[in-house]
Amino acid sequence: MNAKNPLIDQWHRNRGLTIDSWRAIERPSSRPLARLDELCAALKELHDGGAAVTVLPDFDMDGISAGALGRAGLAMLGFDVRLYHPDATRGYGFGAWDIDRIAERFPDTAAILTCDVGITCHEGVAAARARGWKTLVTDHHTQLGPLGADIIVDPCATGESYEHPSICGAHVLWMVLDRYAELYDPERRRYLFALRALAALGTVGDQMDMSGENRQLMRDGLQVLRVNHDNPAVYATTGCREFDATMTGLAALTRCLADHRELDSADGIDEQLVGFRIAPMCNAPKRMGEPVGEVFDLFADPGGAHRRAEWLHDVNMRRKRAVAGYVAQLRVDEQPYAPNLYLTDAPLGIIGLIATKVLADTGMPVLVANRDLMRGSGRAPEWYDAIDTLNPLGHDLAGHQHAFGFTTDESKLRALADDIARTAADHRPAGDDAATGEDRAAILLDTRGDLGMPFTAADRRMFVEFPAALRHYAPFGPGWPEPDVEVVFHADDIHDMRTMGADGQHLKIRLDEGLDLVCWNQSMPAGDGPWAVRGSLSNNEWRGTVTPQLQGTVRTL
Incomplete structure (x- = not known):
């Protein structure tokens, strides 16, 4: 794997990346989930009988995504569908209490379809079956013992031979609905593609490995989010109320971030935005003791989507402040x-x-x-x-x-x-740094060439072109981390050094070599150097001038 960018080349060498290893990362599972067609046949029977199906999700990002996906997808396929809002205060899973609540709210329920939950919910499954309901479980957690459900589709179920079990609950449910459409309603299958955006949110939110079928899922899902951000009418005008409301809710999330200047354009919608902005917003209510039902309603009520997205942003900001305070207290x-x-x-x-x-x-x-x-x-x-x-x-x-x-x-x-x-x-793997538990940076540079690849001001183009070159290997995440960059520098390399922020709490160092080093909430370590900054390399554009910058953590060597 030869690349034109020297930094990419070094990453390949340091990580031992080859064409074969790249193909292995990209290769999806070669066989479908067990009992997939059996579950689809059961759904077809419910559909043809006009039976009411209640979707029963978990309440984290994956569960919220799966619930919204299930409601929208089943409605698009012509099902009589309801969506149950789980009570986050009762903890993970569902039991007889939840089944009783479903019976009260949706008394015509004939079947429950779980998503991102159910494989360990013996009491809840038994209670559903005791009411005569068809009990269909889709999940991605590990099965710990026999479960009395009618049908289970789960990559981690007992006896399952699926090659890539690290798929999220929303992705499992999307596979079910896609296969159903392929078998019984091929004309509407094309609409379900847009719901891959929700499965992508669940994949990042649940920190699934970024390998196998998850990679194409993320590419597809992110592209849907980008198009939906710029023009929601592309996906939200199908005439299916539940489906259109779901796509409107997704657009409200990204547009809220744009309103708060946390997203410049649709091009900025990537796995980082999902992981550090969208998923935290959707998870914030359960973390802060606020009603989780508001998140589900974001995807059900187009008229209130903007207001709910703003509310989620506010709750998430409160969550950030709370976490920062408790982390600080932990350290003292x-x-x-x-x-x-x-x-x-x-x-x-x-x-x-x-x-x-x-x-x-x-x-x-x-x-x-x-x-x-x-x-x-x-x-x-x-x-x-x-x-x-x-x-x-x-x-x-x-x-x-x-x-x-x-x-x-x-x-x-x-x-x-x-x-x-x-x-x-x-x-701990051999070669880990004993002090930090981290291995060496994927890309190591040194202005003098003693510890890493040397560079000079003449190499500025190499830094500027690196972010675009790196996106060819996206998406990144667990199992396929974005390569970090470490730059070693000395006192005589520093062209300018200053603090930033209202309280001077941030550090910015400009090297003679034309590279900016930005260290948030840090000061320059004592000593005569050398120093190193390790983090993520990007470009900063200001008034038409592009400057490469490494945002990371500074330390003395």
């Missing part, structure tokens, strides 16, 4: 089980975000628990499968290997912290 509190286990007073809804911040700082597995409830969330780097590692040692983790919830008690805290530290040391 006495933490007897650090650096792998922390205690906090933060509400459960934002503890996972706190754990994400700590993981970003340390690169090591971390669990954060509410000190009163002894429940919390954890995050782990890709090389540490937390559930498979810690549950056999007597701990109680559930969710995904690298983003999970857990329950413990005070008597187990020391053992839990020690088990994380010991197993992390055993699992």
Whole structure:
């Protein structure tokens, strides 16, 4: 894999990327999900009988996406469909209480179709079947035992041979509806393509591996979002009320970000915007104890879409401030089980975000628990499968290997912290930096050429062209991370250095070589250097002048 840009070439060499490895990353599963056609046949029977189908989703980004997708897709295919709004305060899953609530709100329900939930909901499934409802489960979580559902479609179900189990719940449901349309309603299949945008949101929101069929899904979904942002009439004028409302809600999200100057144009809609703007907005209500139903209604009420998007933006800003405050408090509190286990007073809804911040700082597995409830969330780097590692040692983790919830008690805290530290040391890949838990940057540069590829002012074009060249390898995410860049520099390389921000809290360094280094909420480390900044390389355009800039973290070598 030879590239014209020297930085891309170095990335290929450092990561051992070849044509074969690239094809392996792009290759989708070669076989369909088990029981897919069986589920479609069951849906066809419900459709032809005019039976009411209630979609039962989870309440995170993937669940919200799956619920909106299911409602819009089934309506487009001519189903009598309802959408249940789960109660986030009751925790993950559904039980008899939810089934009773569905019966009260939608008494004509003949079947439930779950999405992003259900595979572990034995009580809820039994309650649905006890009412005589057809119980159809689509999910992507691991099956832990026999389930009494009529039909299960789940890449992680017992006996499933699907090659790429890291697909989100919304993607699973999209596959079901697409296959249904292929078999029974090919004329309307083309409309379902637009709903890949929702499956893309779920893929990023649930941090699925960016490999296999997820890659084309993201390309398709992002393109739909871009077109929908510029001209919602392309997708939102089909005449199907539920479908059109869903596409209007998606446009309201991206246009809200544009109104707040967080999105310059449709070209800026990428996996980063989804991961750091859209998904946090949709997840914010459950994290802040606000009504999750408002997020579902964003995709159901076109007239209120703009107002709800603005409300989500406001809730998310409050969420950001809350997380920042609790992270700051975490760093000053006495933490007897650090650096792998922390205690906090933060509400459960934002503890996972706190754990994400700590993981970003340390690169090591971390669990954060509410000190009163002894429940919390954890995050782990890709090389540490937390559930498979810690549950056999007597701990109680559930969710995904690298983003999970857990329950413990005070008597187990020391053992839990020690088990994380010991197993992390055993699992850490060779070559990781002992201080940060991170391996070397994918692209390493040094103004003097001692530690990395040398560069001079004559190489400025190489930096300017890098972002566009890199997008050919997008989308990026877990399993296929965007290459980071580290630049080593010395005191005599600094052309200009100044602080930015109202309180001078940010640092900007301009090198003689024509590269800007931007370090948010940081100051220049003491010492005579050399120093290094590691982060993401982009271009800053101001009044027609394009300047390459590396935004990252500065440290002394």
